[in-house]
Amino acid sequence: MSTPEIYIVDDDRSMRDSTRQWLELAGYSVRDFDRAAKALDIIGQDMNVIIISDVKMPKIDGIAFQKALAGIDPDIPVILITAHGDISMAVEAIRNGAYDFLEKPFEPERILDSVQRAVEKRKLIMENRELRSQLTAAHGLDARLVGANPKMRALKQQIMGLAPTEASIMIVGETGTGKEVVARCLHDWSSRKEALFLAVNCAAIPATMAESELFGYEAGAFTGAGQRHRGKLEAASGGTLFLDELSSMPLEIQGKLLRALESRRITRLGSNTPTPVDFRLITAMNITPDQAIDSEKLRKDLYYRLNTMELTIPALRERKDDISSLFSLFLERAAEMYDCLPDMPGPAGYSALMAHDWPGNVRELKSIAERYVLSNLAREERLSKLLAPDTGAEEGASLAQQVRHFERHLIKDSLKRHSGRINRVMAELGIPRRTLNEKMARYKLSRPSA
Numbered sequence: 396m397s398t399p400e401i402y403i404v405d406d407d408r409s410m411r412d413s414t415r416q417w418l419e420l421a422g423y424s425v426r427d428f429d430r431a432a433k434a435l436d437i438i439g440q441d442m443n444v445i446i447i448s449d450v451k452m453p454k455i456d457g458i459a460f461q462k463a464l465a466g467i468d469p470d471i472p473v474i475l476i477t478a479h480g481d482i483s484m485a486v487e488a489i490r491n492g493a494y495d496f497l498e499k500p501f502e503p504e505r506i507l508d509s510v511q512r513a514v515e516k517r518k519l520i521m522e523n524r525e526l527r528s529q530l531t532a533a534h535g536l537d538a539r540l541v542g543a544n545p546k547m548r549a550l551k552q553q554i555m556g557l558a559p560t561e562a563s564i565m566i567v568g569e570t571g572t573g574k575e576v577v578a579r580c581l582h583d584w585s586s587r588k589e590a591l592f593l594a595v596n597c598a599a600i601p602a603t604m605a606e607s608e609l610f611g612y613e614a615g616a617f618t619g620a621g622q623r624h625r626g627k628l629e630a631a632s633g634g635t636l637f638l639d640e641l642s643s644m645p646l647e648i649q650g651k652l653l654r655a656l657e658s659r660r661i662t663r664l665g666s667n668t669p670t671p672v673d674f675r676l677i678t679a680m681n682i683t684p685d686q687a688i689d690s691e692k693l694r695k696d697l698y699y700r701l702n703t704m705e706l707t708i709p710a711l712r713e714r715k716d717d718i719s720s721l722f723s724l725f726l727e728r729a730a731e732m733y734d735c736l737p738d739m740p741g742p743a744g745y746s747a748l749m750a751h752d753w754p755g756n757v758r759e760l761k762s763i764a765e766r767y768v769l770s771n772l773a774r775e776e777r778l779s780k781l782l783a784p785d786t787g788a789e790e791g792a793s794l795a796q797q798v799r800h801f802e803r804h805l806i807k808d809s810l811k812r813h814s815g816r817i818n819r820v821m822a823e824l825g826i827p828r829r830t831l832n833e834k835m836a837r838y839k840l841s842r843p844s845a
C-alpha cells in the first residue's frame with residue numbers, strides 16, 4: 396500500500412505554502428486547496444488521503460468540512476488547525492471524529508508527528524479494506540468455480556489477477572472442464588462486468604458465413620444482404636468477446652481477426668471504411684495450442700498475438716480430490732430441480748466415482764448426478780451401474796446384453812447405409828429375410844425410407 400497523499404485546505408495562502416514545504420521536505424506528496432468545497436469535489440470513498448484543514452474559513456468552515464468528509468468516508472483522518480484556542484471546540488471536533496487538533500502557531504515537528512501517525516492509520520485502513528475485498532471476491536469465485544485442488548486454487552489465483560486487466564486470454568482445457576465458466580468469471584471480475592459478455596461458438600458457424608457473422612456487412616454486400624448487419628466483433632464493443640473453439644475458425648478469418656486486434660478496427664463486408672471496435676478477447680480451445688498449430692487449425696501469428704496469457708484447466712481425472720464436493724453440489728442442485736430428496740451414495744458409490752476416468756470431465760459428473768437423482772436403482776449399486784461403460788442397456792453390461800446391443804447396432808447401421816433396401820441388408824449380414832424381420836421387430840428397428 397502506497398503512502399497516502401496529503402490534502403491541505405486553508406484560505407490563508409502563506410499558511411498553505413509553509414505547511415506544504417515542511418511536508419514535501421519530509422517526503423510526502425501534497426495537494427492544497429483554498430476552499431473546502433474544492434476539496435470535497437474530488438474526495439471520494441476509499442481515497443488514499445489524509446486531510447489537514449484550517450477551522451476558520453469562509454463558507455464551509457473546518458468543522459462543517461470534517462462532518463461532510465465523515466459522510467463520504469469516516470476513516471479519512473482529518474487534522475484540524477485553528478488560531479483561536481478554543482478548548483470546547485477542540486473537544487467537540489475530536490468527538491465528531493477529527494483525528495487531531497493543532498493550535499497555531501505550532502512547531503513543524505508537531506504537525507509532522509501528527510501527519511505521520513495519521514498516515515500510518517490510513518495505510519492500515521486501506522490495507523484492511525483491500526484484503527477484505529479480495530476475500531469477498533475470492534469467496535464469490537469459489538462459489539462459481541468449485542474446487543480446492545491445488546491446481547484449481549492456482550487457477551483461481553490467476554483468474555483474480557488477470558480478470559481486471561485488458562489482456563487477451565486463451566483458455567485451454569478438455570471438453571467439460573469449465574472453459575465457459577472461467578471465461579464468464581474473467582468477465583464478471585473485470586471492469587467491463589456491466590457490459591455485454593458475448594459468447595460465440597466458432598464451431599457452430601459454417602465456414603462460408605464466418606466472415607459476415609463476425610465482421611458484419613453492409614446492405615447489398617452480397618445476395619441476400621438486405622440491410623446492414625453488425626458483426627459479433629462490433630456487437631461486443633465495450634464488453635467481452637468470448638470466441639469458443641477458436642481452432643474451428645477458418646484460418647483466413649483468423650488472419651482477419653489478428654488484423655482487427657492489432658488495429659482495433661474492423662471493416663464490414665461491402666464497406667471501405669473501418670469501424671473502431673473495443674472488445675476484450677477471451678478464446679478457448681479443447682486441444683493445446685501446439686496441437687492446433689501442428690494440425691493447421693490455429694495460425695501461429697494469431698497465437699503469438701493472443702497467448703499473452705494462457706489459462707489451462709486441469710482435467711477432472713487430474714484433480715480427483717474435487718470429485719466428491721462437485722458431486723454433492725450437483726446432487727443438491729439436481730434434487731432441487733426435480734424436487735426430491737436424494738439418498739447420498741454410500742462408500743461403494745464414492746469408490747465408483749473415484750475409480751471412473753471422467754472423459755467428459757465436470758459436465759459428465761453433473762449429468763451423472765442428475766441421472767443419480769432420477770434413478771430408481773438400489774442405492775448401493777446405483778453409481779457403479781450408471782458409470783458402467785455405455786452399452787446402451789439401462790441395466791448394465793452382461794455379456795448377452797452387450798451382444799444384443801452390438802447386433803442391434805449392426806443391423807441399424809446396415810439398414811441406414813442401404814437406405815432400407817432389405818435384400819442388400821440380408822446379403823451383407825448373411826441372414827434370411829425371416830430372421831431379419833424378427834430381429835428388426837425385437838429391436839424396434841424400422842426401414843429408413845429410401
Ligand SMILES: Nc1ncnc2c1ncn2[C@@H]1O[C@H](COP(=O)(O)OP(=O)(O)OP(=O)(O)O)[C@@H](O)[C@H]1O
Pocket residue numbers: 539540541542568569570571572573574575576577681757758761
Ligand atoms: N469448477 C466448476 N464448478 C462448478 N461447476 C462447474 C465447474 N466446472 C464446470 N462446471 C459446470 O460443468 C458444465 C461444463 O462446463 P463448461 O460448459 O464451462 O465446460 P467447457 O470446458 O466449456 O466444455 P466444452 O469444451 O464442451 O464446451 C457446466 O454446466 C458448468 O457450469
Ligand SMILES: [Mg+2]
Pocket residue numbers: 574575639
Ligand atoms: Mg464450452
